[in-house]
Amino acid sequence: MKNRLKVLRAERDWTQAYLAQRLEVSRQTVNAIEKGKYDPSLPLAFRIARVFEKPIEEVFDPEEERG
């Protein structure tokens, strides 16, 4: 599953550490999601969308395969 986490984070000038803190996960988790190595659970995906104030489908694209 592809996602726009890195782009959205860059637009806000947030570090991985800051985003991880907002999401209450480790920075490794944010890093793995950004790289497409880990697909977050549904609750975490919704939390991510909420943090970026975007609908979940604007953050995650389930149609595309992992890069």
Place this chain on the structure above:
Amino acid sequence: MKSTDDSLALCSSPQRDRRNQWRITLWAFVWGLSFVVTTWGAKREWWPFGVTLAGVIGTSIFGIATFLAYRRFLQETDELRRKIEVEALALAFGVGVVGGLTYWPLAVSGAVPESGLVYIFVAMFFTHPVGVLIGFRRYS
């Protein structure tokens, strides 16, 4: 954008994880110490059987406390770390089952000593952290 070093991501761990890991380490240390003292004491007959029995009960309690601390860690850690831990546990369990079922027929046939089965537990014990390291590498 502020620079981000991906390799440092391995070092990041919420404070609750560190606190829970410290609890596991502490309980595991007490558990191991209790096991060693109880076993050695019983083997060398340092004290009466009642003391050994108390040591066995204490060791069991410390063991349960260690597993409860580990369960708490799994419940409170973030989901990726939980996935890494579960995969590492599966690896360790696999080593134990495969190793045990391979070793046991050999032990029954007398080709190897039955007491050697303890090394399967030792292998399981060391496989888990290796599995965690593999997980860290896989998801970083």
